[in-house]
Amino acid sequence: AALVGLMFVVIVVLAVVAAPNIPETLAGLLPVVPDGGLFYTLALAGGGGGTITLAAYGYWLREKGWYTPKWMRVMRIDNSMAYVLTGVFVISMLIVGAEVVRAAGVQMSAGDAELLAHEVLVDRYGTVIGTTFLVGFWAAAFSSIIGVWNGVSLMFADFWGNLRGKESGHPDTRVGGKYFKFYLLWLTFPPMLLLMLERPIFLILLYGTLGSLFMPFLALTLLPLLNGRRIPKEWGNRLHTNVALGITALLFVVLGANE
Numbered sequence: 001a002a003l004v005g006l007m008f009v010v011i012v013v014l015a016v017v018a019a020p021n022i023p024e025t026l027a028g029l030l031p032v033v034p035d036g037g038l039f040y041t042l043a044l045a046g047g048g049g050g051t052i053t054l055a056a057y058g059y060w061l062r063e064k065g066w067y068t069p070k071w072m073r074v075m076r077i078d079n080s081m082a083y084v085l086t087g088v089f090v091i092s093m094l095i096v097g098a099e100v101v102r103a104a105g106v107q108m109s110a111g112d113a114e115l116l117a118h119e120v121l122v123d124r125y126g127t128v129i130g131t132t133f134l135v136g137f138w139a140a141a142f143s144s145i146i147g148v149w150n151g152v153s154l155m156f157a158d159f160w161g162n163l164r165g166k167e168s169g170h171p172d173t174r175v176g177g178k179y180f181k182f183y184l185l186w187l188t189f190p191p192m193l194l195l196m197l198e199r200p201i202f203l204i205l206l207y208g209t210l211g212s213l214f215m216p217f218l219a220l221t222l223l224p225l226l227n228g229r230r231i232p233k234e235w236g237n238r239l240h241t242n243v244a245l246g247i248t249a250l251l252f253v254v255l256g257a258n259e
Contacts (some may be wrong), residue, residue, distance in 0.1 A: 003143035008089050010136025015092035017125060025095060033255065040205065041255070051211030054218060056151025059158065063175060072235065093140075096133070149184055150175070156183040216252035219245040 033041050057079075061067055066075060097117065117137075122130030154173075157180040161173035172179050194203055223245050226237040237245070 003139040003146070007136050007139035007143060008085060010132055010139070011089055011096060012092045014121070014129070014133055014136070015095040017129065018095055029091070051208070052214040053148055053151050053211075054214065056147075056155055059151065059154040062169070063154075069235075149187060152187060153180045153183040156180075213252075216249045219249040223249075 061071075061075065118130050118134050121133050154175065157173040157177055160179045160183075161170055164172075166173055171177050174180065197203070223237070223242065225231070226235075227242070
């Protein structure tokens with residue numbers, strides 16, 4: 001939570017400091033995919049909060065004790081605030097990347113993008129701003145690592161516990177359990193071998209792109225699930241939710257067919 005707060009404040013402040021052309025920036029938010037831009041668009045969607053890590057939310061609710069109907073309102077506020085802040089953060093990061101670096105006339109290379117941005121910021125705004133960017137960048141990267149370490153390891157622990165016939169909430173399937181620890185190690189060290197490809201930025205984009213494919217799967221799952229008879233009426237989907245889920249699924253189908 002501290003790292004997320006730090007990265008949010010730093011990047012939003014830097015976006016304000018960059019002082020972009022507001023009308024052009026708003027025009028850039030129109031949902032247009034340039035030729036050859038699908039890979040980057042999906043990577044942005046995945047990196048901006050649309051990956052399989054979404055499925056970890058239920059496990060975090062369990063860890064916090066938010067699993068009775070009285071917590072539904074808190075969950076909705078929690079999710080709403082999370083996506084508002086995520087949207088503001090992603091837009092701010094795009095402004096920092098596009099406005100500051102482009103204005104300096106620098107073409108970013110694949111291996112040292114964040115350090116190059118740091119150099120540009122130092123040159124234009126001084127050492128304090130440049131160093132602040134590195135702190136915010138580190139907070140963004142490390143908070144994402146922590147979230148995946150914890151959330152995906154919980155998902156695997158629950159999956160393996162089900163296969164082994166463990167009851168729901170068994171200590172082996174919780175944070176610190178043996179299944180959790182095993183997957184934490186697996187998730188940490190073997191993927192480091194991918195660095196031998198020497199294409200770190202490509203790996204980040206690939207992760208985001210593959211992760212974003214979870215979004216249409218989730219939308220198509222939630223449509224029948226949250227409109228079914230087994231869901232209490234007050235917790236079922238309303239019209240606007242069904243429309244949003246339908247648009248999400250349709251968007252990915254159209255993007256996929258177009259490319």
